[in-house]
Amino acid sequence: MKLGKRVSFLMILISLVFGQKGEFNYSLMNYGDESIGLSARALGMGNSGLAAGDVFSAMYMNPSAIAYGAGAFTVSGGLMMNMTEEDRSFPYYDSFGGFTDYGSYFYNRNWYPGFYGSVTALIPNNYMPGLTFGLGYYPFLDFSYDYLEAVGQPNTMPDNRKDKLLGHNSIISEGKLYVLPFAAAVPVPFYEKVKIGLQAGWVHGIIKYREAVEPFPEMFPDGEAENIRRETTMRRKMINNPLIGTLGITYEVNERLSLAAVGRSPYQVKFESRITDTDINGASIKTIRQILDYPMRIGAGLAYQFENILAARIHFDVVYEFWEDFKDNKNEDLDYNNTYKINTGIEHVFVSKVPLRAGFSYQILREDKNFSKALISLGSGFDFRDIRVDIGGGISFLEYNQQDLFNDSIYGLIDRTDADKVSVTNLFTRIDVNYAF
DSSP, X not given: OOOOXXXXXXXXXXXXXXXXXXXXXXXXXXXXXXXXXXXHHHHHTTTOOSSSOOHHHHXXXXXXXXXXXXXXXEEXXXXXXXXXXXXXXXXXXXXXXXXXXXXXXXXXXXXXXXXXXXEEEEOOOSSSXXXXXXXXXXXXXXXXXEEEEEEOOGGGSOGGGTTSOOEEEEEEEEOEEEEEEEEEEEEETTEEEEEEEEEEEEEEOEEEEEEEEEEOGGGSSTTHHHHHOEEEEEEEEESOOOEEEXXXXXXXXXXXXXXXXXXXXXXXXXXXXXXXXXXXXXEEEEEEEEEEEEOOEEEEEEEEEOOSTTOOEEEEEEEXXXXXXXXXXXXXXXXXXXXXXXXXXXXXXXXXXXXXXXXXXEEEOSSOTTOEEEEEEEEEEEEETTEEEEEEEEEEEEEEEEOOSSOGGGGTOOOOOSOEEXXXXXXXXXXXXXXXX
């Protein structure tokens, strides 16, 4: 079924059947989206770098790559700033009932910051030369979404309410799940061209949600606004700390070609959600437990450096996730699709050690295999003594149709039956600082 009749987020947890067209925002709020382009270098190259990544992306994508650190001890930190721009418009028609165009009624732009960091150390020893350990802290699943619309319909309202707003409807979902990974990597004895790495990451975090219908009292007869007003809040607290395991292998075929393969284990997240519904009759509180089984992921990549005058290095990765195995105990009818992602990037380092990077990423969306998303990115960086600074940015677009998130009948208006057109633009920016000694 398609979610057009909006009551509360609890209904999403219990009864929403995703995989229909246009429920991407609910999927994000309920299950989160994985961070895109964790490091500035990876983002600048279309989120590629499985076979020749930096310390940041190595801790997250391919733990075997931490063995390629620039020094015996490396400290890294970074700032991410993501922007989501959403424009919703409804269809309108001429006097003969013919479709004319879409008219925008909602436009929001929101910024979401995040921090990440890692340390790696090469352990001197005679038994396992090249043994490297790493510890990090990264945003993993992002549940952030903001929606604020002004409600009014001047053409059908009484004279005292024409050209005036009746109220605001809003949805705010905030929070991320973070991962604390510990990684180890070592060259294979007697064949140092192959390096193996293992990462174990602990996931933790709290997600908050608020949905509200807030009419303006001056626009309604006495007491009517309070009959309309409602609010739902939810605090989703993890009651387990799942462990995610990642195995990575990197093979340096020669000085110009590297190959990599990675696999990440499935994991389970358990939420205890405290839901408070408030209306004119007071507040009611419910507590539910939601169990989410996230799927396994595998990937492969290569990095190749040309011998021509440019000496550019290209990166090509393929990542496959088994989303058909994803389960939600509050939505047994959930029907996601397995997905694949193709990440490509190119990097050229000039004589001054200033790189120029560009990338492209293409992925099929789990909610509906007929929808896809592309990312275009650029990046660069510079060295200052023993400090390396990288910057990267990328942009993606998505357009889909979805029913109005809040019924107009809440305010005594006539509900629209046609779906809205939703246009979403995502901007991703990263800046990393890396100190090796």
